[in-house]
Amino acid sequence: MRKCKVIAVTNQKGGVGKTTTTENVAIGLVRQGFDVLIVDFDPQGDLTSCLGWKNNDALEHSVSSMLDDYINDNDIDYDSLILHHEEDVDLIPANIELADFEMRLVSVINREQTLSNCIEPLRDKYDYIFIDCPPSLGMLTVNALSAADEVLIPVQTQYLPAKGMTKLLQTVNKVQRKINSNLKITGIVMTLADLNTNITKSTIDTIRESFGKNIRVFDTIIPKATKASEASISGKSIYAYAKDSKVAVAYDNLTKELVKNPKIRQKDEISL
Ligand SMILES: Nc1ncnc2c1ncn2[C@@H]1O[C@H](COP(=O)(O)OP(=O)(O)OP(=O)(O)O)[C@@H](O)[C@H]1O
Ligand SMILES: [Mg+2]
Incomplete structure (x- = not known):
């Protein structure tokens, strides 16, 4: 059996x-020969659009219909559901229909584990499955954390994310204690960095000092550059859009760091 992460x-x-990092790390891993699936788990459907399915509301099958099939005890038709991108990454797309997921789950038993149960059969087919979460700590994110082996946390470098990080780590902790004791933190990746400013440099140092004791903070920092957003609009990864750009090199380095799999410098209970 394949060891899927x-x-x-x-x-x-x-x-x-989050979305830009998911797309470019996932495709970075494909370029290294891994089989990778992305689950777009955000009702905004940004990742689905970034991979070129701009009219995602018209999609007949989506992550939302997959969850409905599971809730209604129907078989999930993975072949119709999973889209294949030209850069060889697979995608379970999302659209606005995912927005009322929380309500639809009210009467479901073990509702936190709905996504986990849906993707379990796919662990056999992929080396990596990425879940792009929405910007909230609600039921969608709790489902994603319950389904995951690891959490990758992108943070912006313009200001200190202290309070937000505490809340996020508390949620990870809670999921670890109550639902998914195997959940680990892959690490923190600093994104959108304007490396010419002193404030960014000092924030980077502070992030390393304050979080680096308990959590891996990746050496690679993703710089801010318009090529990153242009690539997303074009429906391609940064490697296909601007292969020699600084952002492409950074995401390639981050991908390599990710697979290096060093000792996880992390206590059982994550605290700050
Ligand atoms: N390195 C970068 N340089 C410049 N722009 C970037 C970079 N990374 C992402 N962006 C742009 O910043 C915006 C936010 O990025 P992204 O959508 O990846 O964030 P997100 O955390 O997924 O957002 P949300 O919380 O809404 O899901 C997008 O317009 C994206 O194209
Ligand atoms: Mg996003």
Whole structure:
């Protein structure tokens, strides 16, 4: 049996680079020869659009219909559900229909584990499954954390994310204690960095000092560059859009760091 790793990309703060990081790390891993699936788990459907399915509301099958099939005890038709992107990554797409998921789950037994149960049969087919989370710590994110082996946390470098991180780590802790004791933190990746400013440099140092004791903070920092958003709009990864750009090199380095799999410098109970 294949050893699949499921990674939820999470931060309840909006616009910190979750979707961009999910897309480019996932495709970075494909470029290294791994079989990778992305689950778009955000009703905004940004990742689905970034991979070129702009009119995602028209999709007949989506993560929402997958969850409905599970809730209604229907077989999930994975072949119709999973889309294949030209850069060889697979995608379970999302659209606005996922927005009322919380309500639909009210009467479901073990509702926190709905996504986990849906993707379990796919662990056999992929080396990595990424879940792109919405900017909240609600039921969607709890489902993603319950389904995951690891959490990857993108943070912006413009300011200190102290309070938001505490809340996020408390949620991870709670899921560890109550639902998914195997959940680990892959690490923190700093994104959208304007490396020419002193404030960014000092924030980077502070993030390493304050979080680096308990959690891995990746060496690679993703710089802020318009090529990153242009790539998303074009429906391609940064490697296909601007292979020699600084952002492409950074995401390639981050991907390599991720597979290096060093000792996880993390206490059983994560605290700050
Ligand atoms: N390295 C970068 N340089 C410049 N722009 C970037 C970079 N990374 C992401 N962006 C842009 O910043 C915006 C937010 O990025 P992204 O959508 O990845 O964040 P997010 O955390 O997924 O947001 P949300 O919380 O809404 O899901 C997008 O317009 C994206 O194209
Ligand atoms: Mg997003």
